[in-house]
Amino acid sequence: MQVPLLVNEFLRRAALLYPRKLAVVDGERRFTYRELEERAFRLASALRGLGVGKGDRVCILSPNSHFFLESFYGTSFIGAVLVPLNYRLVAADHEYILNHAGVRVVLVDPDYTAVVDEICDRLGTVEHWIVAADAPLGRAGWIDWEPWIADASAEPPPAIELGENDLVSINYTSGTTARPKGVMLTHRNCYINAYSLIAHMRVAHDDVELWTLPMFHCNGWGGVYALTAMGGTHVILRAIDAERIFTLIELEKVTFACMAPAVLNAILQYPHKAKHTIRTRPRFTVAGAPPPAAFIERLETELGWDFLQIYGLTETSPVLTISAPDHQTEKADWPRRARAGVPAIGVDIVLVDGDGNPVPRDGTSVGEVCARSNVVFEGYWRQPDETAKAIRDGYFHTGDLGVWDALGNVNIVDRQKDVIISGGENISSPEIEDALYQHPAVGECAVIGVPDAKWGETPKALVVLRPGTSASESELIQFCRGRIAHFKCPTSIEIVESLPRTATGKLQKFKLREKYWTGPRRVN
Ligand code: AMP
Numbered sequence: 001m002q003v004p005l006l007v008n009e010f011l012r013r014a015a016l017l018y019p020r021k022l023a024v025v026d027g028e029r030r031f032t033y034r035e036l037e038e039r040a041f042r043l044a045s046a047l048r049g050l051g052v053g054k055g056d057r058v059c060i061l062s063p064n065s066h067f068f069l070e071s072f073y074g075t076s077f078i079g080a081v082l083v084p085l086n087y088r089l090v091a092a093d094h095e096y097i098l099n100h101a102g103v104r105v106v107l108v109d110p111d112y113t114a115v116v117d118e119i120c121d122r123l124g125t126v127e128h129w130i131v132a133a134d135a136p137l138g139r140a141g142w143i144d145w146e147p148w149i150a151d152a153s154a155e156p157p158p159a160i161e162l163g164e165n166d167l168v169s170i171n172y173t174s175g176t177t178a179r180p181k182g183v184m185l186t187h188r189n190c191y192i193n194a195y196s197l198i199a200h201m202r203v204a205h206d207d208v209e210l211w212t213l214p215m216f217h218c219n220g221w222g223g224v225y226a227l228t229a230m231g232g233t234h235v236i237l238r239a240i241d242a243e244r245i246f247t248l249i250e251l252e253k254v255t256f257a258c259m260a261p262a263v264l265n266a267i268l269q270y271p272h273k274a275k276h277t278i279r280t281r282p283r284f285t286v287a288g289a290p291p292p293a294a295f296i297e298r299l300e301t302e303l304g305w306d307f308l309q310i311y312g313l314t315e316t317s318p319v320l321t322i323s324a325p326d327h328q329t330e331k332a333d334w335p336r337r338a339r340a341g342v343p344a345i346g347v348d349i350v351l352v353d354g355d356g357n358p359v360p361r362d363g364t365s366v367g368e369v370c371a372r373s374n375v376v377f378e379g380y381w382r383q384p385d386e387t388a389k390a391i392r393d394g395y396f397h398t399g400d401l402g403v404w405d406a407l408g409n410v411n412i413v414d415r416q417k418d419v420i421i422s423g424g425e426n427i428s429s430p431e432i433e434d435a436l437y438q439h440p441a442v443g444e445c446a447v448i449g450v451p452d453a454k455w456g457e458t459p460k461a462l463v464v465l466r467p468g469t470s471a472s473e474s475e476l477i478q479f480c481r482g483r484i485a486h487f488k489c490p491t492s493i494e495i496v497e498s499l500p501r502t503a504t505g506k507l508q509k510f511k512l513r514e515k516y517w518t519g520p521r522r523v524n
Pocket of ligand 1 (some may be wrong): 118289290291309310311315412414504
């Protein structure tokens with residue numbers, strides 16, 4: 001007799017095994033697993049009281065918080081579908097997503113109620129507005145979370161018929177390119193992804209995870225489920241602040257964190273590392289964008305922290321490949337190799353050329369990364385045409401380009417749309433960025449293709465200098481020439497104040513390109 005794989009089981013199990021164990025630290029508030037489960041039950045009952053049932057969409061718009069964590073379980077206990085919103089989007093995007101998803105209830109952090117108020121008249125399906133604050137705020141039109149759940153039952157909600165193919169969330173994609181698409185994830189997708197993280201990241205009951213990635217982003221790369229399943233402690237970080245990160249690692253004895261390269265950069269540049277006494281040796285997972293090799297080396301040598309990398313997409317729940325030091329038999333070039341990863345258990349990856357044929361595993365042939373697995377999503381919400389474009393021949397087509405190395409790693413070369421084609425040669429922008437990051441003055445950089453009369457396009461680097469340093473354009477170009485082939489070197493460099501990024505730290509290269517390309521070919 002088979003039982004369906006439901007993520008609800010994770011919190012139930014942790015509360016049973018570790019009722020008095022610390023489940024969440026969020027500023028002044030701390031909850032044990034029994035308390036976390038009780039709060040999730042109350043939320044489930046309170047939502048039922050509003051008429052929310054199986055398949056109904058409930059959205060949350062909030063930075064990381066204990067409310068966010070409770071929402072994942074409070075909704076799934078009654079079979080509702082959580083729609084986490086990216087808080088960096090503007091009101092018009094929220095309006096589009098809420099209407100597109102047909103959301104009935106919105107759960108909103110106090111800092112974001114004004115954005116929702118702006119669009120409330122145009123939200124056709126929203127019936128109830130909840131403000132997620134620790135103390136009642138009494139805002140007109142809004143229900144305060146705490147009194148609302150205090151009045152609701154703390155008992156498990158009545159059993160409903162829920163299958164592993166039922167949706168648990170619809171995660172709208174981060175929008176580095178066009179309009180967000182709603183990625184439908186099922187209980188099975190998230191369950192299997194949690195298992196994969198537990199196995200490959202060795203998530204255990206004594207782990208204390210710092211939430212540096214936003215929870216709205218594909219369940220914070222799966223941590224909501226994996227860490228809860230094992231009964232680890234969630235330490236919530238609301239906004240990226242290096243001082244706070246170091247303080248929390250020190251005080252809460254953090255053992256594990258998942259972050260984007262931009263956060264890693266903030267950590268490496270933090271000037272007061274020495275004032276913190278850190279007794280744990282945290283494992284840092286970098287996800288969501290290619291981590292520069294120079295950062296990985298510094299993380300290990302300057303801080304002595306372990307590094308792991310995961311690659312994946314919202315559409316794959318998200319983990320597809322994993323890279324850990326012990327995977328590698330040859331450690332010599334680990335920082336460079338760390339950029340690649342072996343397929344996670346249960347993931348079948350093929351790299352295909354333009355004609356759809358698998359490319360050889362020869363270390364040089366580039367192909368689009370395509371995946372087949374239980375973590376691959378159900379499709380895009382109400383967009384069957386987009387789904388059919390993405391899932392073809394039984395594989396999900398990621399739009400990323402990769403190369404197999406001799407050890408069976410997939411090395412992500414670039415996003416298909418970001419590859420620079422200069423004089424017929426394909427140039428990987430992360431390779432150039434990697435070279436630039438080795439220069440001591442380079443704090444952040446992005447390489448894009450810009451129009452060129454002779455070559456069609458040519459690499460241009462936009463560089464943010466580290467505070468108190470300087471470097472000229474010619475010096476940086478010269479520096480690259482010492483490290484990568486001439487044809488790959490940037491032909492121009494612009495020093496800028498900052499780079500546009502998504503909330504998950506991804507560079508929005510299309511925004512950088514806009515200035516240089518007027519035709520449609522390159523703007524996205
Ligand atoms: P999202 O769905 O917002 O997570 O975006 C997924 C995209 O992020 C992928 O298609 C990749 O282009 C990029 N990405 C994620 N992880 C990595 C990684 N470890 N290395 C390189 N690119 C990555």
